[in-house]
Amino acid sequence: MELYSNPIVVKVQNGTTRSNSQSLCRTCRFAHIIKGFNNEHEVRCGRVDPSLRIRYDVAECTEYEHATAPTLGRMEDTAWILMTKKTGNVIGFVNPEEWKKLNPEDDEGRRRRR
Numbered sequence: 377m378e379l380y381s382n383p384i385v386v387k388v389q390n391g392t393t394r395s396n397s398q399s400l401c402r403t404c405r406f407a408h409i410i411k412g413f414n415n416e417h418e419v420r421c422g423r424v425d426p427s428l429r430i431r432y433d434v435a436e437c438t439e440y441e442h443a444t445a446p447t448l449g450r451m452e453d454t455a456w457i458l459m460t461k462k463t464g465n466v467i468g469f470v471n472p473e474e475w476k477k478l479n480p481e482d483d484e485g486r487r488r489r490r
Contacts, residue, residue, distance in 0.1 A: 406441065454472070
């Protein structure tokens with residue numbers, strides 16, 4: 377009689393990170409990294425506290441933003457806006473310049489949120 381005819385597969389999530397992984401700070405928009413000549417470096421976090429010195433490689437961070445990813449404000453500036461039908465208006469996309477002409481007060485409110 378075979379006790380274990382079907383092997384059990386266990387998938388570990390959020391386990392130990394690989395030791396050769398780079399710190400998230402290296403690609404974070406808010407990191408201030410100072411590198412020395414002898415492979416020394418100092419990292420400070422501008423998002424949490426500019427005086428906070430990070431003394432270890434970071435695997436996860438709730439405030440992480442990739443440095444090359446566009447910000448919400450940048451995406452809003454380049455987005456086309458879908459207009460819904462109002463009396464006398466045409467349904468369709470408008471570019472940001474047209475939106476500003478049609479809704480000057482909304483543009484100011486959107487800019488303050490950045």
